[in-house]
Amino acid sequence: MLSVARFCSILLLTQIIVCGQNVRSKNKNGKLTRPNTSFPQTPMMELLAQTIAPNIAQQNPGDLFDILRDKYPLPNGLKSPFSEYDYVIVGAGSAGCVLAARLTENPDITVLVLEVGKPENLLTDVPSIAPYFQRTEYSWPYFMEPQPGVCLGMENNRCFWPRGRAVGGTSVINYMIYTRGRPQEWDRIAADGNYGWSYKEVLHYYMKSERASLEGFEDSPYHGNSGELNVEFVPERTPLIDAFLEAGRELGHPTVDYNAPERLGFGYLQGTVHGGKRVSAAKAFLHRNKRRPNLHILPMSTVTKVLIDPKTRTAYGVQYARNRLRYEVRARREVILSAGPIASPQLLMLSGVGPKDHLSRLGIPVIQDLPVGHTLYDHITFPGLVFTLNVSNLSFVESRETRLDSIIQWIQYGDTAVSTTGAAEGIGYIKTPVSDDPDDVPDMELISIGGSIVSDGGPTGSKAVRRGMMIRDDVFDGAYGSIDNTDTWTAFPMLLHPKSVGYLELKNNNPFSHPRMYGNYLTDPRDVATFVASIRHIQALAATQPFQRLGAKIHRAQYPACRNLTFDTDEYWECAVRTLTATLHHQIATCRMGPDTDPLAIVDPELRVYGVAGLRVVDSSIIPRTVSVHTNAPAIMIGEKAADMIKATWR
Template sequence: MAKPYLKFISAGIWIIEHNEFLSSSERFWNLTDKEMDSLVHQLPALSCAANIDSQSGNLFLLLLNTLFASQCALKNPNLYPPDKAANLRDGDHFDFIVVGAGSAGSVVARRLMETEKWKILLVEAGGFPSITTEIPGLFFNIELTTDETWGYFTEPSEKSCKGFKNGACHWPRGKVLGGCSSINGMIYIRGYKENYDSWSESGNEGWDNDNLKQYFKRSERLMEEQSKYKNMYGNEGSIPLTRYQNNETIRNILLQSANELGYNKQPEEGHTGFVESLQNIEGGTRYNAAKILIARTNITDKITLALNAHLQKIMIDNKNMKAEGIELKIGEKTMKIYSDREVILSAGAINSPQILMLSGIGPEEHLREKGIEVIQDLKVGENLQDHVLLPIFSKISDQAIKPTELTDDIYQYFVHKKGFFSNTGLLNILGFLNTKNHTNYPDLQIMYYSFPKNNAAVLETFLESINLDKIISQQLISHNKKSNILISCIIAAQPKSRGKILLKNADPLSKPSIFTGYFTDERNEDMKALLEGVRFVEAQLRTNAFKTINAEVLDIGIPNCKNFEFNSDAYWECAMTNTATTVYHPTSTCKMGPKNDQHAVVDSRLKVHGIKNLRVIDASIMPKIVSVNTQSSVFMIGQKGAEMIIEDHLSSENN
């Protein structure tokens, strides 16, 4: 089903082609979905210089002129280095090869570019980001695409994801320049002191909270001139940080209800509480990590960017146990590219372990089973951690959400970069709670999202993006016809369960097997924490603030949970195994740890144990997942990892 905002944009294409208003718009609204999709795909090809002229519908045409001019601004080719994949030749040499142009890889490449004599190759399996990725309000739509995500789905389990199509949770990961920073919710919040200190205490020197602050600051450019946090965040980095706030009824009610329950301190100051978090959004557009590659610099000749380039494996000299380069496939052409210094793997918590295993680095028994020569036996792909999310759906009264007109929303965005499409709504309201001992180290996080009454297209997009079962989805759509819907997303911030990544086979183009491990911890702590979260949401809906909008938790008719009394502990435990899913934060599959840690894959300088000239720098190295959204920590890992590379190579040259 073509989405309404795409239909509106597509109308402009029809008018340009036919130079008619009344007849073409009449024809337009009767287009089939197939015809509509065809028109939508033509949008990026429109000439940026095209002018529209007509005797009727002048205001509409003026809007379309502005829309297309804005489209060209969003699709500015100067935002990124040029794609030089076609220039690569078999046998080419670079000083460093960085695999993955995501949140960490882009940071690493940018830092290495600053050393004048080094040549850098940055390899990305995806292409340039689409216009859709630039628009914050469309982030759920991006997760539906297969062009800009890897299209991963988890393996079926009796413990989780049973209420999703085919018993599989959708795990969208970025397959595009910018990686997950081009498709995520853009939340930027640092972890708690205890998160990073625990990394250091597990044998990783230099990874304590106090030492890591400087690496956060190097990426940050706080855009709040009057903020009381001005000295906490960096002001000279490349990633712009802004804070969406407004006077919407539902936002005010959420924050007031938190105050009523005693959560009036700031997580940014290290407390449990509620916050309107920062996001990497500037001027109403997403600022993905890849934009830092040319931000404030003219050194793009130091980097060769290769897009739509699929890594086959890392080439390793198994006599000297040394990474020599990569085997790369671009189109139908396979080539070997050599690194004179290092290969840096920044492909993320799913792809980095997959690539290592394809290259012969991983669990010995598993690699032999897949017919792969074992070079180094390490626990690659194990220790998978993720923030599991349980959605609670509530109905709220009409006055809670002010209705808007789609055409007005589009106008406000493309003309002023304001309104619905310029932000992510309630998503940046974050709550952090400790359900056990009420300390300032949270074991629960809460996020929110809302859907206006009778707005099936937006709700359908969300439900499709998470792959929810059709029966449950239809129940929610039916509820939405009668009322606004608020989703309270309860998240296990310190998950005890562990999953793993395995290879399906030895084919580099095959997707790996993802075993989430949700709710497999022996003491059932994750389920208990989420159950405490359910009761917190109930208490929140009983506050005076929420009483003004008649909030009520909905029974969404989960087929597998019909034998349990709604709202009982047993019902919610059943709901967890059916409708709990990912909040898109997989980590820890290439665990950082000392050599005597049998589960460690890399050391504290992010070098793969036993292999020279090979590092992993991304979310997969976290020994333990942080208690907040992971994006800021991945930027930090990129900064610290790059500095260690520079230190190691410049010091060896000086000696």
């Protein structure tokens, strides 16, 4: 339990940092002005501010979040990093954090971690405000290139692809969902020639990291309890999750531990949380080890190039920018890219490793001709299937939960609605009738929400979910305005194994430009058929007694592009999915792993880049096939496994 002094400090600091309109500075004329901060204003934090200290002035506000950020000073009073390390890791994301922690267990090994983002702060601990971080300084504001026929209801008709930009990577801004994939999926990856990647082998590394506290599964042979990464059930639930699980049982879906390998089913959401607060990869693996003298972490450092000797094709260091200055650092053993599925392939290509024709057109000297970025898979969802309810106070509604007592209760005890993982409560795996998979592998994941995309609305609502997806106001208001800020339920269908394949390429040779990303969503008609089948299954769930007792009734949303289509026809639902096409931030395969016989492979099964010595890629970009996962847990597993492979190489 927090001490009184600690509690008061947190309240006061939260007020100072969060409330942009209440935290002010004086200009040269002595007039109070609002600071320029990109962090969103939330009703929850507004209430806290107005109650505790509504008017606080600062002479020099500077970085308003700095006093609440975690700190990563160089150890032993060092003022600058070394010029050479054993390993240089690019990116402190989910994989990079665990990799740095494991490699520096040997005190004779030195590691430098370079991360473009800032450390997390107090607010990123709050699970319920996960949607807010999609459009803050903690996120890369990536956009997919325009594609006809998808994201028709989004701003500028473009799909928004936010990725984490922080020490901790996307684990700082995600919905904290912990999933591992089915055994058949990992066994197929191994059968393709990726030795060491079977389900049994990756399970060992999942369990190594895990510190599970899951009521009812304490004796499970599939969960670890001595690792660093907390995995727990969300402490606060609505009755909607019980209706979801009961409805699932009525339709033949048992209530299970969905991370166990035996059978498909529905289950309570397992999240990377502890005591109702977010556990990022940085918090789990870096924070407790940051005082190791052999581990140096440099936030706000942008790596612009991997240094590769063109004659020997050996990586020997990186070039990076920090505080507007350019530096170089050398790696005695290896350079390891852990920058994620967008930045890792981008950095490879900027460094001369990529498709020869593409790099030559941009004037980049080619060191190794590889199909970097030629394969890109992503998990997409449709958030628009909303059911109204005739029972009040049933779902999470932001305006109802914005109470000071709720915030204080969360700070003290980690419960109340503040602890919910963006209102996600349960996971269900289904295999639709259109699946052609011969094995017992799902083609859809259903994410049960204790509300819906209208739960953040109303006159005092933040509208963070819809804005985080960049749904246009006119589209949203026309489709959902009549039920905004009311009690509702939805399940997000997540397309697990898209047949549509995208790709990624450079825009130019400027390391500060975003690459061009082509999702090619729904270009294969089988993906559309799978979405429609999943919508029919969610409708069947809502038609069962558990939901009918709550008066569940489908909302007849009207979208501009679908006006001429009859509601609830397959054609209508295809149009609806094409209107609200949203990523779940699970891009993979841009640095595809495979044996040397795989023409699309970038790295071998030990994650070494083909044709370049001393260079590996260790993040979710190496996953070669679609897997039934939210990619945070697999990225951590990849970091664990890579650490052992690297240690074995240099033993």
